[in-house]
Amino acid sequence: MWCALGVFLVWVGLAAAEGARVVVTVDQPGDVTATAAPAPERRAADQAPHVIISVTGFQPPQDGAVQAVVKAQREDTGTEQEIGRFGIFPHIAFKAEPSKAQRFALPLPKELASGASVHLKVYLVPFRGEGKGAWLEVGGAEIR
Amino acid sequence: MAVSRRHVLLQGCVIGAGVIAAHVPGMVALAQAQPPLRRSLGGMPLNDPILEAWRDGVRQLRARPASNPISWASFAAIHGNASNFNRCPHGNWYFLPWHRAYLLMYERVVRQLTGNNDFALPYWDWTADRQLPTAFVQPTWNGQPNPLFEPSRTLSPTAALPDEIVGPAVIRQIMQETEFETFATSRPSGQNSLDQSWIVCEFCGIFSTLEATPHNNVHNIVGGIMRSAQSALDPIFMMHHCNIDRLWAVWNTANANTTDPLWNNMPFQNHFINPDGTPFSPRVSELLLPEPLGYTYDLGMPAPGRIAARATTTPVDDKLRMLYAMPSVTAVTAAGIATFVAQNTQQATPTQYLEISVAVEANLVSTVARYQRVAAGAELLDFAQARRQVAAGPRALAFIRDIVVSQHEDTLYRVFIDCDYLSPSTPTTDPHYVGTFGVFGSHGSHGDKDTKPSVAVDLTHAIQRVYGSAPTPSGRLRIQILPIPNTPNDGRAGTATPSRVEVAFVTA
Numbered sequence: 001m002w003c004a005l006g007v008f009l010v011w012v013g014l015a016a017a018e019g020a021r022v023v024v025t026v027d028q029p030g031d032v033t034a035t036a037a038p039a040p041e042r043r044a045a046d047q048a049p050h051v052i053i054s055v056t057g058f059q060p061p062q063d064g065a066v067q068a069v070v071k072a073q074r075e076d077t078g079t080e081q082e083i084g085r086f087g088i089f090p091h092i093a094f095k096a097e098p099s100k101a102q103r104f105a106l107p108l109p110k111e112l113a114s115g116a117s118v119h120l121k122v123y124l125v126p127f128r129g130e131g132k133g134a135w136l137e138v139g140g141a142e143i144r
Numbered sequence: 145m146a147v148s149r150r151h152v153l154l155q156g157c158v159i160g161a162g163v164i165a166a167h168v169p170g171m172v173a174l175a176q177a178q179p180p181l182r183r184s185l186g187g188m189p190l191n192d193p194i195l196e197a198w199r200d201g202v203r204q205l206r207a208r209p210a211s212n213p214i215s216w217a218s219f220a221a222i223h224g225n226a227s228n229f230n231r232c233p234h235g236n237w238y239f240l241p242w243h244r245a246y247l248l249m250y251e252r253v254v255r256q257l258t259g260n261n262d263f264a265l266p267y268w269d270w271t272a273d274r275q276l277p278t279a280f281v282q283p284t285w286n287g288q289p290n291p292l293f294e295p296s297r298t299l300s301p302t303a304a305l306p307d308e309i310v311g312p313a314v315i316r317q318i319m320q321e322t323e324f325e326t327f328a329t330s331r332p333s334g335q336n337s338l339d340q341s342w343i344v345c346e347f348c349g350i351f352s353t354l355e356a357t358p359h360n361n362v363h364n365i366v367g368g369i370m371r372s373a374q375s376a377l378d379p380i381f382m383m384h385h386c387n388i389d390r391l392w393a394v395w396n397t398a399n400a401n402t403t404d405p406l407w408n409n410m411p412f413q414n415h416f417i418n419p420d421g422t423p424f425s426p427r428v429s430e431l432l433l434p435e436p437l438g439y440t441y442d443l444g445m446p447a448p449g450r451i452a453a454r455a456t457t458t459p460v461d462d463k464l465r466m467l468y469a470m471p472s473v474t475a476v477t478a479a480g481i482a483t484f485v486a487q488n489t490q491q492a493t494p495t496q497y498l499e500i501s502v503a504v505e506a507n508l509v510s511t512v513a514r515y516q517r518v519a520a521g522a523e524l525l526d527f528a529q530a531r532r533q534v535a536a537g538p539r540a541l542a543f544i545r546d547i548v549v550s551q552h553e554d555t556l557y558r559v560f561i562d563c564d565y566l567s568p569s570t571p572t573t574d575p576h577y578v579g580t581f582g583v584f585g586s587h588g589s590h591g592d593k594d595t596k597p598s599v600a601v602d603l604t605h606a607i608q609r610v611y612g613s614a615p616t617p618s619g620r621l622r623i624q625i626l627p628i629p630n631t632p633n634d635g636r637a638g639t640a641t642p643s644r645v646e647v648a649f650v651t652a
Contacts, residue, residue, distance in 0.1 A: 065364035104351040127361075
C-alpha cells in the first residue's frame with residue numbers, strides 16, 4: 001500500500017509539474033479554467049454553449065464507485081453553480097494522452113458563458129463509502 | 145430530409161420490412177402491423193408473461209456453453225470482457241445505434257427460444273422506479289435459481305438511485321438538447337471515413353449527458369459486473385439500456401438525428417447474430433426507428449408538429465373537484481368514487497411517526513397499482529398528452545383532516561404508505577414516499593376557535609410503485625406521517641395530530 005501511495009504521490013507531483021493537468025481526489029477538488037475553443041471547433045451561433053472536460057486519467061476507489069461533479073464559479077457573486085456530473089465507465093483505471101482523453105460535454109448556462117473563460121471546480125464524489133484511493137486527472141477544459 | 149417516425153409509419157415501411165424478415169426464426173414480430181410493445185418494469189407483475197419469457201430466455205442462454213455463438217457468455221463477449229470493451233462503442237456517436245442493435249439481438253433470440261413472438265424487452269425506467277426492479281433481486285423464483293439475479297451487484301435492493309443521476313431535472317436537461325451530437329455523444333474526433341475502426345475508437349467523441357450521467361453512473365452504482373466492460377453478463381444490463389434506447393425514441397419524437405453520412409452509412413459489420421446464427425450487420429440508417437425493427441414504445445405522442453398544450457377536462461377532474469369541495473369526502477356520492485375513513489387521536493412526533501390504518505377495498509388498490517403510468521421523459525415533450533393519460537386513470541387520494549400541529553414552522557411533515565422500515569433517514573426517493581406538507585401561519589393548539597389545517601395528498605404513484613409488481617394488495621392502507629426538521633442541522637421539529645384520514649378512490 002505504501003508503495004502504491006508513493007507512486008501516486010510521485011505521479012501527482014509529475015502531473016502538477018506539467019502544469020496543465022489537475023488531479024482531483026475525494027478530499028481535494030481541482031480548479032480548472034475553461035477557455036474558448038479554437039475557432040473551427042466553436043459552436044454554431046444557434047447552439048447552446050457547452051464546457052468540454054478532458055479526462056486523461058482515472059483510478060476507481062478501493063470500494064464502491066465515484067462520480068465527478070463540475071461546478072462553475074459565478075463572477076458576479078463568487079458562488080459555485082453545478083453545471084453537470086459524469087461517471088467513468090467501465091469503472092477501471094486508465095491513463096491517456098491528451099489526444100485520447102475521455103471528453104465530457106456539460107451544458108453551460110448562458111449567464112456563465114458571457115466571458116472568454118469560466119472557472120470550474122471539479123469534485124470527486126463517492127456514491128458509497130469514502131472513495132479512498134480514487135483520483136481523476138483533468139487534462140483541460142474548453143468552451144464550445 | 146431527415147427521416148422521422150411519422151414518415152416511416154405513413155410510408156408503410158413497417159409492413160414492408162416485416163414481410164421480408166418474417167422468414168427468419170424469432171423475427172415474426174417484424175411481420176406484425178403492430179409490433180410488440182416494450183413496457184416498463186414498473187407495475188409489471190412478477191409472473192407477467194414478459195418477465196417469464198425473459199427469465200426463460202436468459203436461463204436457456206446461460207445453459208449453453210460459451211462456444212455456442214448463441215449463448216449468454218458469447219453475446220456478452222461481443223460487448224466486452226473483464227478488462228476491455230470488445231465491439232461496443234462508448235464515448236462516440238455510434239453508442240446509441242450500436243446498443244439498439246445489440247438489444248435487438250437478445251430480443252429476437254428470446255422470441256425464438258421461448259416461442260413467444262409477442263416478447264419485447266421491458267425497460268427499467270429508473271427515473272420513476274429508483275430501486276433495482278424486484279424481479280432482479282430475488283435469488284430464487286418459484287423455488288428455482290432466478291436467472292435474473294446477479295450476486296455481484298453492490299447496490300442494495302432497498303437503496304435508491306439518486307436524483308442527481310436519474311432525476312427529472314437530469315432527464316429534462318437531456319431532452320432539452322436539440323442537436324444530435326450533444327444529445328447522443330459526438331462523432332469521433334477526426335473521423336473521415338466509414339472504416340470499422342471508427343466504431344471502436346473508444347471515447348474518441350465527446351460524452352453527452354445521456355451517456356455520461358445516467359448511463360455511466362447507473363452502471364457504476366449497480367456495481368459488480370455492471371461496472372465492468374462485461375456488464376452484459378448481468379441481465380439488468382438490457383433493461384438499463386432499453387431505457388436509454390427509449391429515451392432516444394422519446395427525443396426523436398421532437399428532434400431529428402444527424403443526417404451526416406459518416407453516421408448514417410456506417411455498417412456494424414458482423415457485430416451481431418441473427419436467431420438463426422447468421423451475421424446481423426445493420427447500417428446505422430436501418431436502426432433509426434423501433435417499429436421497422438419489430439418493437440415499439442408507448443410514447444403516447446402525437447406526431448411532431450401537432451404537439452400543443454390543450455386545456456381539457458376529464459370525468460376524473462370533475463370528481464376530484466367534488467372531493468376537494470366537501471368538508472368530508474364521505475359526503476360525496478357519485479359513480480366512480482369510493483371513500484374510506486379512519487379516525488385518529490394519536491400524535492406524530494419526530495421520534496415516533498404516526499400510522500393510521502384505513503380499511504379499503506383491495507381491488508381498488510389493485511386497479512390503481514396496475515394502471516399504466518406515463519413513462520419518464522414523455523411528459524417533457526407533450527405535457528398535455530401526459531396529463532390526459534394521468535387524468536384519465538384511476539386515482540387514490542388521502543385527505544388528512546383537522547391537523548393539530550406544534551412547532552410547525554420548524555417542521556416538514558413527510559407522508560408515506562405501508563413502509564415497514566420507516567425512519568427519519570428514509571429518503572424521499574423511497575418507493576413508499578407519498579409527499580411532504582408544511583403548515584404555514586398560526587395554527588394548532590390554541591383552542592377550538594382555530595381553524596385546523598387539512599391537507600390532501602395523492603397516493604396514486606406511491607401505490608403504483610409499491611404494489612405494481614407485488615401480489616394483490618391487502619385490504620388496508622397505512623398512512624404514515626413523519627415530522628422532520630426543516631433545517632437539517634437544527635434538529636428541532638414539531639408534532640401533528642390529525643383527527644382522521646379519508647381515502648378516496650376515483651375512477652372515470
